[in-house]
Amino acid sequence: MALYIYCGLLMPCWTILCVGMPGDPLLTGQSEEDRQGPTEEAGFTAQLTSPHATVSHLVPQTAACFLEDVFAAMREASGNDSKLSQGGMTLFGICTASGNPSVLWELAMKAESKHRDGLEVLHPTEVFLIEEENTEALNLIIGLPQSPLLQRTPVLLLAFESPISGGDLHEITFMSQSLQPNTQAVCISEGTQYILLQGRASVGQQGWILSVDSKWPDMKKNIKELLGGGKTRKRGGVTPVLLFYSEEQSDTSSSQPLQLLCELRRFLNGVLPPQNRPLSSPLKLDSLQALPPLTLGLSSSESLLAELMNSSAPTIFSFTGSMFNTHRGELAMPPDLLEELRKSLEHNLMQITQVLREKEGGQRSIKRLERLSELCAFPKVDLPSGESQYCAFLLLKALKTVGREILPHLRSTRSEASGPRKVCSLRSLTVSLERYLVGPDTADIKNCQGLCTVPLVNTKSHAVLVNFHIENGNVHERAPCCVPVAYDSLEVVDLNQHGTFLSVFADVVAKECGCR
Template sequence: MLCLDFFFCGALMLCCTRLCVALLASHGQQPILDHDPTETEHTFPSTDMSSASTVSHHDPHNAPCFVDDIFAVLREAVGNDGELTNSSLTQFGICTLSDSSSGSVLLQLAKESIRDQRLGFEVLHPTGVLLAEEDERGTLMLTFDLPQSPLLKLSPALLLAFESPPNGGNLDVTFTSQSLHPNAQTVCISGETQYILLTGQASEVNVHQRWRISVEAKSPDMNQNLKVILISGKSGSNINLVPLLLFSGERGTDISSSLASSQTSFLCELKRFLGDVLPRDHRESSPLQLDSLQSLPPLTLGLSSSDTLLAGLINSSSITIFSFSSWGSVFQVHRGELAFSPGLLEELKLRLEQIVVKIMEVIREEQVGQRATERLGRLKDLSALSMNEPSAGESQYRAFLLLKALQTVARAYELQRGLRATRAGPTSPVRANVCGLRSLTVSLEKRLGLPNTVNINNCHGSCAFPLTNANNHAVLLNFHIESENVDERAPCCVPVAYEALEVVELNEHGTYLSIKPDVVAKECGCR
């Protein structure tokens, strides 16, 4: 099992058993470099280069899942036959498996990530990164400084991850450096390439190092396309790569770090699972800002949460939204814990077993994909409950979140199936116009988390006699209108009962539950 901790860092080096891997990565996230906050760029005054581009200061709002997402990509690089898939070779810029040392390194990393998903690690910050044009042929030079560290004596593999997808066409690119082994390595970059994997050279001395890597397209006239791929930003001044150095540590050396990273791994896996399994609404609409809605005072979910509150949440049918995006600091990953009574813990365990079976059926019937099944399996392992340890607060916390997430998934598919049945079944024209619930899906602000749409329902139809779910006022009003008093408003089909929306916010300070009342219409009537 993989155990991760999260830090701001400037380049990534991963050691799996005897293999140490350097990862210069972004994977769609934006980690922050370690430098003076008053500076906006890294430069190397002693390096004689022109037209230099530098790595800029980035907002790490998605940093907690950054490293975990990389391990997820590695785990998914191997097919059912235990070998790398063709799509994985393209994803990592490997031209062919037979003639590339990077291919064997990637396969070893992928299999190691599958076998051992709780590797500890240490992080090392580079002191600077620079990409510059070196000569008249357009050859580019990638330079980054590494501080003194004994880990640099290990043989690394270097992974360069794109901050944005390559858009310069298909290119064969050669990376040349004394820091690489072999010194010249060729990769194939296409629009589907997310990473470039290279094998590095171990250092014999424990001193500050500067790695300088020449980057050149196979054809000199393609170097301009290469610059387009490697340099981003409106002014063409930012490198399209964000560096991060990660070193694995010996398992068990830091118990608190191991616990925090295991929990973060669960939350990141939960986020990926929801993204995979929730049905997608492809209609475009303006996002709803939930902060503008009325909300009950937020509740802290922790060891002090009462059984009454926890039982109510377990039995609640409300849709739950998970907000992951406010994890502000990767240094402080909150350790969530809950303390259920033995009886309620048994109820939680039973409910979770039942909903897992239900979601497995959904995944199979809806053909969601094998990846969702594998992620659900990992979530079950990470949230496994032991009745012999009723005070194990972290496993209870994870099991509770997983239950609420799966309840929301189940409800989403029940709604989707109901809509399909309604569209397929015969409907009387008269009954079709009777006041009743209709589906209404609204988009949520992207920063909120998952799901990013919610069905709030709405009421449509006629309020002619006999009135649907009418109160005395509506009955008398309808009688008054039918007596030819046409100046009054006739009874309208409106929601008369609602469900709340539950928002679970996870950040570095804790886990909070925000209840938005009267969000989802669940019953209609004439009023």
């Protein structure tokens, strides 16, 4: 049985209309056992497909920090003086500064707000890429849920999983009656990750149909790969999101801890650059012995919080739950501990900022650090809320971990100009960890290297006597070795739908060497 649909306002007239039944598994890409009955979105897609069309079901990314990363990119691209940098133009696929970057600036202003009043988000129900055989036609189909938000004028955001790598500049045209204006061009080049298209109200529509075209050689193949419809998926898929803004206050703003954790992840990734990370297989922490996890919350004792604040152990932040968007946390510290937290936080912020000023590209990290401080909302005089205490505590733990990584590195870089040290001493040894949402995803566990020669370093009487025995001609004995003689713990803060928990892995990081 065939369906015949009138080519009206919703559907451009290039659409081939004679198709099979809505929800046909051959059209939706589902097997019979996977299909749980035809849906409105699947029917909508089927109505737009001919027997000679190939349908690719695109699977959008659903990372917890996805939207937070988008809003951060908007803030950084727009700049403090509302001037769009070349890097910002490239990131958002804007062809020229005189084009129309106003939509980016308007969204960036909303994104600057800590609670983003008036900025709301609508996630599509289905995304398909349809290509007609023997033609260069490519159509991006975006199914929409029923929502009162569709009465407003949206901005369509197309976000790639990661910035585009390689390739020259290519202009791509999107055409749709759901866009305003109907034809909009973007410029894709190395570094592009986001595309913003101005839409129009879509009341009563099941979805958007966008025709994609370009003068790019091998246009269909390249754009299909770009949008995630190719078999190789070298560049990853595209995630579409509709953004709506108005003067009304939004009820969908993220929690304070969520915004802080997502900003913290970006800060850690910037301060600890990927090129310094090892290529070895990641270590699973559950293969190490740990003490029973401790709960971090309103019931946490003063002694526990004080001990953790003064701990020198590096901290890893992980997320293992499925309700990250609702994650919240609170602490209840007494006034004297709050004052200690405030002073320690200020000291570490100042210390890390000073170091970042000496690093190439450190200005962006400094701005992110300032943003982290703002998100904490930790007042200098008044009593902070329980949520602010929680955020300030997490930030302090992160800054102390960063300090362990970049302060010794800066000192060693200066001191090693005179040549490598040969005496038994502590060296850096960075290992990969399981991929964590927040980070860091590596840990410098240190190791001991160097010669054990007289005078022996941090030794025992037994090692002194063995060394003396060898020097007297008994060369077959084992000589004293440069080994760790003291260790620090590794602390892992796990954030999930049940709360916040701390696991302590003892004796992980070498902190002192000796000849034994």
